[in-house]
Amino acid sequence: MFQNLQDKLDRAFKVLKGQGSITEINVAETMKEIRKALLDADVNYKTAKSFTDDVKQKALGENVLTSISPGQLLTKIMNDELTSLMGGTVTELEISKNPTVILIAGLNGAGKTTFSGKLANYLRENKGKKPLLVAGDVYRPAAIDQLQVLGGQVNVPVYVNRESTDPIAIAKEGVEEAKRNGNNVVIIDTAGRLAIDEALMTEIKAVKEATQPHEILFVVDAMTGQDAVNTAKAFNDRLDFTGVVLTKLDGDTRGGAALSIKSVVNKPIKFIGTGEKMEALDVFHPDRMASRILGMGDVVSLVERAQQQFDEKQAAELQKKIRKNKFDFNDFKSQIQQIKKMGNMKDLMGMIPGVSKAIKDVEIDDNAFKPIEAIIDSMTPFERENPDAIDQKRRLRIAKGSGTDLNEVNKLMKQFADMRKVMKQMSNPGMAAKMMRNMPKMPGGGLGR
Known part of the structure; x- marks a missing residue:
C-alpha cells in the first residue's frame, strides 16, 4: 500500500540526515522533494502545495531537541499534517435510525x-445489525446475481425485483421490505454512472429524494488517483454525499485519492477496501494511514484484525491444549485459516513497524500456506491429532498424497515440533520469565544486536 510514495518520502527525508539543525535552506530542499513525491503520487496540486507550505512553516518554528534529529522532528510534523489532511479523526457511520438507509453511489x-x-457483513458482524441489501442496479448484466451471491456469502437477505426496470421504485420497495421484516439497516446498491451522464445523475438524485437516506457513500477506485477526486467533486455537487469509500487499496495505489479527497470535497473517508474477501474492509483511521504512508507501521489495526478473527473461547481452549502439549495439526490448520482471513499477507506484514521497508522488494505470495495445508490434508485424522506418531513410513505416504516431497514434510514436522516446544514453554509463566531473564546471556548478547 502506497509503496512508491513511501520510498520517495524516505528519499526526501535523507536530505536532513546528518544535519545538526533545521534551516531555511535544508527544509526548503526537503519540501521540494516531498512536493514532488506527492505530485508523483497524483495528489491534487493545490493540496500538495498547501501541505508542504504548512509543514515547512511548522518545521521552521520548532526547536530541535538534543534527543531527536531534524529528520525525526520532520517525520513527526509530517505524520501530524498527513493525519490532518486526511480528516484528522475517524468518522463513524450514522446508524442509529430504524431503519437506517444507506445509498451507495x-x-x-x-x-x-x-x-x-x-458493508452488510461489517454491520452484521461488528455492529449487531440486521441489514437488508437492495439490488438497485438494473443496467449491468448479472449485477443482481452478483449481489445475491455476496448476500449468501455473508448471510444477509437481498431484496430483488427482476420484473422492474425502475431503480427508484425498487429502492422504495426495498425500504418497505426492511420495515416489514425488521431489518434495521437498508443498503441500496445502485448502477455505476458517469458524472457527465445527465439522465443517470438525475436518476440517482431521484433515488435519494425517494428514500431520504441517512448516509450516502461515494465509492471510488483508489487506483484512479486524481481522476477519483475530480469525479467525487462532481458527484458531491449533485448528491451532497456523507462519506467516501476507497476501494482496491491493496493494489498498485499511488495515494493521490486518499490524500486529496478530504481537502477537495470536504467529506470524510469512512471505509477502505483492502482485498477481495468479504472481511477485507476497514474503518478509515487517518492517523494510522499517515503512519503507514511514512513506513511507521500500524500495529493497532493489525491487532484489531486479529481480534476480529480469533474467538476468545477458542483461544482459551487452545491455551489449555498448549499447556498439556496437546496442540495438534488440526489446531495448526485452524490458526492458518484464521490468519488468511485477516487479509493480504504483504499488507499485514507492512503493518509491523520497520517491516514495510524491509519487504518492499520481496514477493509474498498469499498462496504460501497452500503446501502446508496440502500436507496436513494428506494426514489421517489420527495423524493430525497425534503428530508424534508420524513415522518415516507415514511421512512418505503424506508427501506422496500432498504432491510435495519428503524434505518438505520433514521440514514442516521439525518446525511444528519446535513451535510446539516454544509455545509450551511460553504458556508457563515461570518458564517465560526465566527465558526473558536469560535472554542477555544468550549468544550475541540478546535482543537488539
Whole structure:
C-alpha cells in the first residue's frame, strides 16, 4: 500500500540526515522533494502545495531537541499534517435510525456491489445489525446475481425485483421490505454512472429524494488517483454525499485519492477496501494511514484484525491444549485459516513497524500456506491429532498424497515440533520469565544486536 510514495518520502527525508539543525535552506530542499513525491503520487496540486507550505512553516518554528534529529522532528510534523489532511479523526457511520438507509453511489467498476456486501457483513458482524441489501442496479448484466451471491456469502437477505426496470421504485420497495421484516439497516446498491451522464445523475438524485437516506457513500477506485477526486467533486455537487469509500487499496495505489479527497470535497473517508474477501474492509483511521504512508507501521489495526478473527473461547481452549502439549495439526490448520482471513499477507506484514521497508522488494505470495495445508490434508485424522506418531513410513505416504516431497514434510514436522516446544514453554509463566531473564546471556548478547 502506497509503496512508491513511501520510498520517495524516505528519499526526501535523507536530505536532513546528518544535519545538526533545521534551516531555511535544508527544509526548503526537503519540501521540494516531498512536493514532488506527492505530485508523483497524483495528489491534487493545490493540496500538495498547501501541505508542504504548512509543514515547512511548522518545521521552521520548532526547536530541535538534543534527543531527536531534524529528520525525526520532520517525520513527526509530517505524520501530524498527513493525519490532518486526511480528516484528522475517524468518522463513524450514522446508524442509529430504524431503519437506517444507506445509498451507495459511484462510477462503473469502482466496486460498489462488492462494497455493499462487505458493508452488510461489517454491520452484521461488528455492529449487531440486521441489514437488508437492495439490488438497485438494473443496467449491468448479472449485477443482481452478483449481489445475491455476496448476500449468501455473508448471510444477509437481498431484496430483488427482476420484473422492474425502475431503480427508484425498487429502492422504495426495498425500504418497505426492511420495515416489514425488521431489518434495521437498508443498503441500496445502485448502477455505476458517469458524472457527465445527465439522465443517470438525475436518476440517482431521484433515488435519494425517494428514500431520504441517512448516509450516502461515494465509492471510488483508489487506483484512479486524481481522476477519483475530480469525479467525487462532481458527484458531491449533485448528491451532497456523507462519506467516501476507497476501494482496491491493496493494489498498485499511488495515494493521490486518499490524500486529496478530504481537502477537495470536504467529506470524510469512512471505509477502505483492502482485498477481495468479504472481511477485507476497514474503518478509515487517518492517523494510522499517515503512519503507514511514512513506513511507521500500524500495529493497532493489525491487532484489531486479529481480534476480529480469533474467538476468545477458542483461544482459551487452545491455551489449555498448549499447556498439556496437546496442540495438534488440526489446531495448526485452524490458526492458518484464521490468519488468511485477516487479509493480504504483504499488507499485514507492512503493518509491523520497520517491516514495510524491509519487504518492499520481496514477493509474498498469499498462496504460501497452500503446501502446508496440502500436507496436513494428506494426514489421517489420527495423524493430525497425534503428530508424534508420524513415522518415516507415514511421512512418505503424506508427501506422496500432498504432491510435495519428503524434505518438505520433514521440514514442516521439525518446525511444528519446535513451535510446539516454544509455545509450551511460553504458556508457563515461570518458564517465560526465566527465558526473558536469560535472554542477555544468550549468544550475541540478546535482543537488539
